[in-house]
Structure formats: structure tokens, C-alpha cells
Amino acid sequence: MTQDQTAPAPSQDAARPDWWRDAVIYQVYPRSFADADGDGMGDLEGIRRRLPHLRDLGVDAVWLSPFYASPQADAGYDVTDYRTVDPMFGTLADADALLGDAHALGLRVIVDLVPNHCSDQHAWFRQAVEEGPGSPLRARFHFRDGRGAHGDLPPNDWESVFGGPAWTRLPDGQWYLHLFAPQQPDFNWEHPAVRDEFRTVLRFWLDRGVDGFRVDVAHGLVKAPGLPDTGTTGQLRLLGQDVLPFFDQDGVHDIYRSWRTVLDEYPGARIAVAEAWAPSPERTARYVRPGELHQAFNFHYLGTAWDATALRATIDASLDAMRPVGAPTTWVLSNHDVVRHRTRLGGDLARARAASLLMLALPGSAYLYQGEELGLPEVLHLPDEARQDPAFARRTGAAGQDGLRDGCRVPIPWEKDGCSYGFGPGGSWLPLPPEWSALSVAAQTGDPDSTLELYRAALALRRSHPGLGAGTDVTWLDAPDGVLIFRRPGGLVCTVNATDTAVRLPAPGTPLLSSGQLPSADAEFILPPDTTVWWDA
DSSP states (O other): OOSOOOOOOOOOOTTOTTGGGSOEEEEEOGGGTOOSSSSSSOOHHHHHHHHHHHHHHTOSEEEEOOOEEOOOTTTTOSOSEEEEEOTTTOOHHHHHHHHHHHHHTTOEEEEEEOOSBOOTTSHHHHHHHHHOTTOGGGGGBTEEOOBSTTSOBOSSOOBOTTSSBSEEEOTTSOEEEOSSOTTSOBBOTTSHHHHHHHHHHHHHHHHHTOOEEEETTTTOSSOOTTOOOSSTTTOEEETTEEEOTTSSOTTHHHHHHHHHHHHTTSSSOOEEEEOOOOSSHHHHHGGGSTTSOSEEOOHHHHTOOSOHHHHHHHHHHHHHHHGGGTOOOEEESOOTTSOOHHHHTTSOHHHHHHHHHHHHHSSSEEEEETTGGGTOOOOOOOOGGGOOOHHHHHTOOSSSBTTBOGGGOSOOOOSSSSTTTTSOSSOOSSOOOGGGGGGSHHHHTTOTTSHHHHHHHHHHHHHHOTTSSSOSOOEEOOOOTTEEEEEETTTEEEEEEOSSSOEEEEOOSEEEEESSSOOOSSSEEEEOTTEEEEEEO
């Protein structure tokens, strides 16, 4: 792999305002990371105790999925109180302790913010329902009368992301909009009280020291005027792209300009990251124009097949879209909503390792999902009674394996034995496969051929090599079909074989790191199938 496996300690340099341009940010899914109290669910104290693992891995920041007060109808993405920690995860004091320890270790902390919708148990929504039609609080959501002679048809034809209608009718006859589960009513972002509330929520967490926010469903806050049907008459065209009337509306950008003003009031380069499922890289770039958000997830790259031609096209399109707005391109392979990339790309660990090393060589910022540094696959078979994804109950949806997301949310293994392989002192909310013992942190630590040590080595090189990290360009070099070769300013060359056949290539320099066996420093070398190599050139 490499001759030097030691990662330098991350540093939180407050004088570096552009830290986010090349940051490696690690997503923690709190219920599945580490359980300190033994109830089978991960918690903030468990995360705090495992922060040294992230320091040793070499990441720059930790992104925490929601830990707010919630009935957990959608794993915490149904929030009742944005200023309180759910008892499942701990207390505000636990959150403060986690922030303090993370900062002491040189790790920044980004928290999830869920502004498109709340829980149906949120105080505003409960009062709106209790007061009935005409309640002023109903204007903070999307309540409508139904269609048809008796109002028994939904107000429009919109469908939930989780399947079925995006509308639920109350006993008083009115319907309310929920683009996700019925327990997640959408806010009406045209209402000033909603905008004021979230600016206050931003300040609440910024005052406590968080370094930024990941904005859930950033593309969904504003709906088209009149809530038109999604049929031909309701379809909109923006920049030549079809846009659904409930996603990627131009009005969202006024909200994010307002939020940027709040973020810029605080020292230490606080940031916001858009989860924006836009129809093209050009539409995604609109979320990170000057004065708006800092980063946006690159879902176009995540969805690209393991194919050299497709990868090159997506890389070029991504960099080309971000360059005019001056924002860093981000790269991501896995998260809590999609099949883990080892499984999605075909199930082979060698291919997953090659894909990871390619991603980490690209200019910009990279996102890792907990457990990918261990080479974890998707868990394809889980008992029905253990599943908690609301899409499972509705047996439909577009996210994850067959529309289900529990398989990528199985807790990660820390130890080689024990009832939950070190996840906690008791069991775990989703069962860990027995074969994950060999993939645990304990099993891989110190093994130079392990995936964990590959990630540690790669992140160490990202910090030390001038040809890695921030940037806006790659220079493509001639390569055989199915092979990618690019050079980055600073003397880094990356070679990727995305085929199932070994190829002979001229060596472009001194080999630094390989997802497989490190080549010899000869004039030519053999690049095995599904292998990525970094070269100092």
C-alpha cells in the first residue's frame, strides 16, 4: 500500500477560512455508530467516546445525522423540537461535551438541519390540527381543501417520495401536504414565521459551537405557486431542465442567502451544505453561488456507474459546473439513504477500494459514510420485525436497496467479538452479520492490507501532498479503453483500471499508494483490474 501508514493529527485552524474547500467530512448516523448506555441504540456519548477513531482516520469534520427530539417515524428526520436532544441520544449537555471533545481533537462538527418538514407531533402542527380549519397556524403548513364534489380527492396529483399520495386527509375534511411520510408535514416557507424560526434555530446551534449544517431536502422548501399538478401543464422548465413543482424551485435561493448572512456573523468559517437533488450539475451549482451555501452534495457522481467513460464525463461535468460559481466540487460514494457503494458497484471489495481512492484523488471536498473505511457491504437480508425505514411499510420508494434504507444503516463493528461486536454493551437495533467480525476496527487496525489502513494512508497523503485536496481541474492523459489517467497540479497522477482485465502502462512517476498491491517503480507496470494507484510525478 504505502511505506508510511501514519496519519498526522487533524488541526482545527481557525485562521483558515477556506477549510471546507478540501475537507474530508465523515457522516455519523447516531443510532448506528456507538451505543454507550446499552439500550441497543447509538447515542451522543457513544459517539464522543469513539471520536479518537475519527481523529486517527484523518478526517477534518464530523457530520451528525439528526439527534433532535423526535417520535422517530423516519429515524429522526421528523423533528418535534429543533433545540432539544431526543432522550434516545442523550441530552444537550451530552451534545456540548461531544462538541468540546471534537474541537479538542481538531475535528469540526456539522449537524443535520431538517427544514422542509417537521413531525406531526411538532407543537405548531398539533395546534393547527386541534384548532381546525381557519387556524392561523395552518398557514405555516400546506393545508388545502380536497378536490371533487365532496373534497374527498387530494388537492393535486403529487406523490410522496416514500410512495403513495403526498396528501393526508384529517377528520375535519382538510388535507395536508407531506412529501415524505404522513408523519412529516411540510412547512410553508412563504410564511414569515417559518423563516424566522429557522434563523433562530441556526443561531441556537451556532451559539453552542457547531461548525455548520447539512441542509436536508435543500431543494424542496419552496413549492410552485398554486401547487400545480405534476402533469404536462404543471411541469416547469428551468435552464432547459424539467423541474417538478415541489423540487428545485428558484425561491429556495432567497432562503439560503438569508442563512449565509447568519453564518457569516460567526467566527471560524461556519458552513452549510445542501442536500440538493437537482436535475443537473448546473442546477446544483446554483445552491453554492457567492452569498449562498458553501457546498452541495454531488449526487450525480454518486449515481455514476463503475465505467471509465461515464466517470470521466461526470467528473468533467461536475468540475465545469462548480468552477464558474467559485465553489468546491464535492464527491461522495455512500450515505444513509443509498446502498453502500461496495454492494452498489458489484459487491467486490477491490472495486470498492479502487472507487474510494479515485474519489479521494479528485479536487475538492470528499464525504465518507461511517463504515465505508471498513469496506462494509450492504446488509441485504434483515428480519422484517427489525426494519424501521418507513418506506418498508409502504413497500415502495426510490432510495436504497429496493427502496429500503435499513441495509446501509446497520451498526458498525468495533471489536472482533461480543453480541454486537463492540457497538455497545448490549444488543443492537439492527443485527450485525457474523462475518463483520473480520471487518471490525479491531480486526483491521495495524493490518497494512486492510481497507481501514488504506483510508488512513490516503487521508494522510491528502494532507501532505500538494497535488491532492483543493482544486478545480484535472488534466486527462491518454489511456486505453476502460482506464482513467489524470494529472493534478502539484505533481499527482492517478491511474484507474475500471475493467476486468489487467493492463500494461508506462509508469508516470513514483508510486505512492495503491488500492491493491503497490507497483514497483519500473519504467512500465501492470495495473490490475479494479485498481487505482496514486503516483508522485
